[in-house]
Amino acid sequence: MRPPMRPPMRPTTAGPVPHPAPQFCPNSSAEQTWRYPHAGKRGVSGALAARAERQGRWRVAFAMAGFGLLYAALATRLVLLGVSGDGGAAQRSSPADLAAAARPDIVDRNGEILATDIKTASLYGEPRRIIDADEATELLSSVLPDIDTERVRRQLATDAGFVWLRREITRREQQAIHRLGIPGIGFIAENRRFYPGGETASHILGHVNVDNQGIAGIEKHIDTLGLADLHQAGFALERGLEPVRLSLDLRVQHALHDELNKALERYKAIAAIGVVMDVRTGEVVGMSSLPDYNPNNPVEALDRDRLNRATVGVFEMGSTFKTFTTAMALDSGQINLQDTFDATQPLRVASFTIDDFHGKRRWLSVPEIYIYSSNIGTARMAMAVGIEGQKAFLEKLGLLSTLRTELPETGAPIPPAKWSKLSSATVSFGHGISVSPLQTAAAAAALVNGGHFIPPTFLPRSQAKAAALARRVVRQETSRKMRDLMRLNVLKGTGRRAAVEGYRVGGKTGTAEKVVNGRYSSSKRFNTFLAAFPMDDPRYLVLVIIDEPKSEKKGQSATAGRNAAPTLAAVVRRIAPMLGVEPRLTDPDEPATTLAAMR
Amino acid sequence: MISRANRSPLAEWWWTVDRVLLGLVVLLLLTGLVLSFAASPPVAERIGLAPMHFVLRHAIYVPLAAAVMIGCSFLTHRQVRRTALIMLFAGLILMVLVLFIGAEIKGSRRWLSIAGFSLQPSEFVKPAFIIITAWLFAEGTQRPEVPGRLLAVVLLLIVTALLIAEPDLGQTILVFAVWGALFFLAGVSPIVVAGLAVASIAGLFMAYRMYPHVAVRIDRFLDPASGDTYQVDTALKSFQRGGWSGAGPGEGVMKRVLPDSHTDFVFAVVAEEFGIVLCLILVLIFAVIVMRGLMLAFRRKNTFERLAIAGLVTQIGVQAFINIGVNLQLLPAKGMTLPFISYGGSALLAAAVTVGFLLALSRQSADQRVTVMPRAAATGQT
Numbered sequence: 001m002r003p004p005m006r007p008p009m010r011p012t013t014a015g016p017v018p019h020p021a022p023q024f025c026p027n028s029s030a031e032q033t034w035r036y037p038h039a040g041k042r043g044v045s046g047a048l049a050a051r052a053e054r055q056g057r058w059r060v061a062f063a064m065a066g067f068g069l070l071y072a073a074l075a076t077r078l079v080l081l082g083v084s085g086d087g088g089a090a091q092r093s094s095p096a097d098l099a100a101a102a103r104p105d106i107v108d109r110n111g112e113i114l115a116t117d118i119k120t121a122s123l124y125g126e127p128r129r130i131i132d133a134d135e136a137t138e139l140l141s142s143v144l145p146d147i148d149t150e151r152v153r154r155q156l157a158t159d160a161g162f163v164w165l166r167r168e169i170t171r172r173e174q175q176a177i178h179r180l181g182i183p184g185i186g187f188i189a190e191n192r193r194f195y196p197g198g199e200t201a202s203h204i205l206g207h208v209n210v211d212n213q214g215i216a217g218i219e220k221h222i223d224t225l226g227l228a229d230l231h232q233a234g235f236a237l238e239r240g241l242e243p244v245r246l247s248l249d250l251r252v253q254h255a256l257h258d259e260l261n262k263a264l265e266r267y268k269a270i271a272a273i274g275v276v277m278d279v280r281t282g283e284v285v286g287m288s289s290l291p292d293y294n295p296n297n298p299v300e301a302l303d304r305d306r307l308n309r310a311t312v313g314v315f316e317m318g319s320t321f322k323t324f325t326t327a328m329a330l331d332s333g334q335i336n337l338q339d340t341f342d343a344t345q346p347l348r349v350a351s352f353t354i355d356d357f358h359g360k361r362r363w364l365s366v367p368e369i370y371i372y373s374s375n376i377g378t379a380r381m382a383m384a385v386g387i388e389g390q391k392a393f394l395e396k397l398g399l400l401s402t403l404r405t406e407l408p409e410t411g412a413p414i415p416p417a418k419w420s421k422l423s424s425a426t427v428s429f430g431h432g433i434s435v436s437p438l439q440t441a442a443a444a445a446a447l448v449n450g451g452h453f454i455p456p457t458f459l460p461r462s463q464a465k466a467a468a469l470a471r472r473v474v475r476q477e478t479s480r481k482m483r484d485l486m487r488l489n490v491l492k493g494t495g496r497r498a499a500v501e502g503y504r505v506g507g508k509t510g511t512a513e514k515v516v517n518g519r520y521s522s523s524k525r526f527n528t529f530l531a532a533f534p535m536d537d538p539r540y541l542v543l544v545i546i547d548e549p550k551s552e553k554k555g556q557s558a559t560a561g562r563n564a565a566p567t568l569a570a571v572v573r574r575i576a577p578m579l580g581v582e583p584r585l586t587d588p589d590e591p592a593t594t595l596a597a598m599r
Numbered sequence: 600m601i602s603r604a605n606r607s608p609l610a611e612w613w614w615t616v617d618r619v620l621l622g623l624v625v626l627l628l629l630t631g632l633v634l635s636f637a638a639s640p641p642v643a644e645r646i647g648l649a650p651m652h653f654v655l656r657h658a659i660y661v662p663l664a665a666a667v668m669i670g671c672s673f674l675t676h677r678q679v680r681r682t683a684l685i686m687l688f689a690g691l692i693l694m695v696l697v698l699f700i701g702a703e704i705k706g707s708r709r710w711l712s713i714a715g716f717s718l719q720p721s722e723f724v725k726p727a728f729i730i731i732t733a734w735l736f737a738e739g740t741q742r743p744e745v746p747g748r749l750l751a752v753v754l755l756l757i758v759t760a761l762l763i764a765e766p767d768l769g770q771t772i773l774v775f776a777v778w779g780a781l782f783f784l785a786g787v788s789p790i791v792v793a794g795l796a797v798a799s800i801a802g803l804f805m806a807y808r809m810y811p812h813v814a815v816r817i818d819r820f821l822d823p824a825s826g827d828t829y830q831v832d833t834a835l836k837s838f839q840r841g842g843w844s845g846a847g848p849g850e851g852v853m854k855r856v857l858p859d860s861h862t863d864f865v866f867a868v869v870a871e872e873f874g875i876v877l878c879l880i881l882v883l884i885f886a887v888i889v890m891r892g893l894m895l896a897f898r899r900k901n902t903f904e905r906l907a908i909a910g911l912v913t914q915i916g917v918q919a920f921i922n923i924g925v926n927l928q929l930l931p932a933k934g935m936t937l938p939f940i941s942y943g944g945s946a947l948l949a950a951a952v953t954v955g956f957l958l959a960l961s962r963q964s965a966d967q968r969v970t971v972m973p974r975a976a977a978t979g980q981t
Contacts (some may be wrong), residue, residue, distance in 0.1 A: 031780075054785060054788050056786050056902060056905055057787065057897050059783060059784045060784060060893055060896050060897045060905065060909055061897060062895055063783070063784065063909060063913065064889075064890060064893045064894070066896070066912075067886070067889045067890070067893065067920075068890070068921050069914050070884060070916075071885065071886040071889070071916075071920065072921065073924075073929065074882050074923050074924065074927065074929070075879055075882050075883075077927045077929055078838075078875050078878050078879050078882065079879070080926065081835075081838045081875060081927070082838075082842065082843050082875040082876075083841065084839070099980060120662075399703070535666070
């Protein structure tokens, strides 16, 4: 029984359909399959079916080609990954390979050791070879009473191949455990980093993790220089690595650290920062930021309060910035030392009023503006130069871009979001712009060393090398005038307490009000003193910062002249002889030219 | 060995089934079980189960999947169609149910919890959908009074709508791709196919606009710096760590941090522990399965068989391609399991059904031989 004929697969104009087409036979007994009604007698419709089929098959072939391409892409990607990888050989590591490898010693510029390796032993267990985990734990805790017995028992009871039990144990402990003779317990000789100076240079040196990999400061810098690769390759396990010499002078560093500590205590401040820099080479001879931490036990390093304020912290430097504004004004050629500016009344800029702390209420010459620290006069000088000139000048001094040194920790400066007339005026006296102390020191060094900006470094640098790196930022003439102004400020101005007999200190105070809840607070101050010595031929730049000092006597205001300046004097008094600066008992260089400019 | 003279159903089956395809799929299932030892314990530990939790379940699923696959391959064509029809209806009903009573996992409702086992209905809908779509296209081509193509479009809309509602965009794309392939293979004119391609690009663009997480993933793929590409980066690191020969069984460490290492990113785990060479072999096996399947389709004269075989094999091929492509960072991150290898009961069993149908339809039947004979005669006569 057959159903009626069906039309061919595709309507066609090819003519009548004399022959039966392939038919679909739904048959209760048979399966639904395609059959040709008259096998062997086929005509046009058969050919049509064949054509449709050929077409369909051609498309299947097309799909095959498509899939072929897709899978070829996968295989290509795999091969490329295989070729780009190093075969995984170097990456494979066992816990034992991670044992703390040797690091080079770090020494100061005179060869004094700042960081070194000490051989220690670390205790490990091979749980697979432990016969009785309970007994082993019991015995271990007899030598190491503070060990977490619960954890150790659990670790040793597993089927693992290797577990660390205690890193860096003492020799005595090692011997005692060795004598217990516990099977499956062993020691691996490790190197432990030791910093003989403790806190003294902590922020510069940084510290290492338990695997002796540098994770902060110079230690991290050393690793990025290629030590990490050496470790990876399995070398550098034994001693004999060339020590890394720093530009630091341990004696200077100690004196600075010590004086800052005293100041911190005396003025009940929350933080103190100090930088000593060689103005001729850009070498950092000493740098300290208190509170700091002990790198031998760096648990406190992550404490927010203990960060390295000298390079990571950015602050509104306050009146210290007037040094830059004055240099800019003098260097522009538009303003001379004799020029005077109106400071008779507060300056109004965009509905804000700028006033002076020690108001003289008269016209002031440039040296007077500087030594009386006149905000009005400085703002007027900045206006005379203009916003673009100011921006270009600060950029030239590196105060608008992040300072890069060997230390990985660095803070980006925060310039005003928009340079308006107002922000230009406030930036001129160090508000509305935040920069790091080290950055400030490097910029100031350029103003006193004859006008060359030399990027600061923590590694030794010769004068010849420094000369190659140096970039002129102000004219020699401007630099000479700035020295005179700074010296004058210590002789006659706000910095009198920074004077050190014989060493011709010159510098500028800065008393910035700190922003508390979006407003400038009159009780919380950020006091700075930026100085150089000896002023007749500057060798070293010193920056001292006391954060939130309290006044020593009631009714006395805690300005920079009263705390930062004496601290700076104390530092210079101690370090100047060490650094070989010749003292002169009579000061021949009373800056006559600038004095003449004063009334 | 079974004698050719033997006429029992088993012997019939053995001599007519595609033994190469069968063998490769069984090989993949076993490989998946072995790799499960590497890939799933860290995941189990991470979510607080016994380390061997997934391995044991996988070990139950694999023989079950093999049995389902072989069982399905015994079906006649008509039985395949009927099974598919039943599965499709049941699956669609469950997919509607899942929207209301399904467990919400990671922001989508895809799983039904039945007697302690979770079931993903959309997995089982896929092979059924392909069979029915192939049948509709075949009917539509041969019997103009049957609105086959229209029904196929309607079916596609229903299935994709349910998938998008879950939402499960990966499956949606997969279903759509397979449907598109069937559409193309059904002999539709190239202009219409091109139109469909344009429409699907528009659809992708709409998904990009409508689903923020899709947009984010595509953005991250195009520009890795634009956000967190942790998953794919970790996967890629596995390949670099493994190198050609792998770090060795049990030596993998990336799997401890790689999310979904037992399902979507099992390929990366394989790379780290067993090396790129094994990865290449896996890619080759999938390629051979796809090519072999398409070759079987190529040989078929019957439109339904050709379409159904090609559709089923396309589903496996596209799914494997997307999974491996995501692992290799060739495609934007998209959750999709690797057929036969990844952990997942529904996925494994559904894949077994897919191959079972494929084997059933591609058996060398006497009917096919009948259709081969007259063709030579036809060319001879005209």
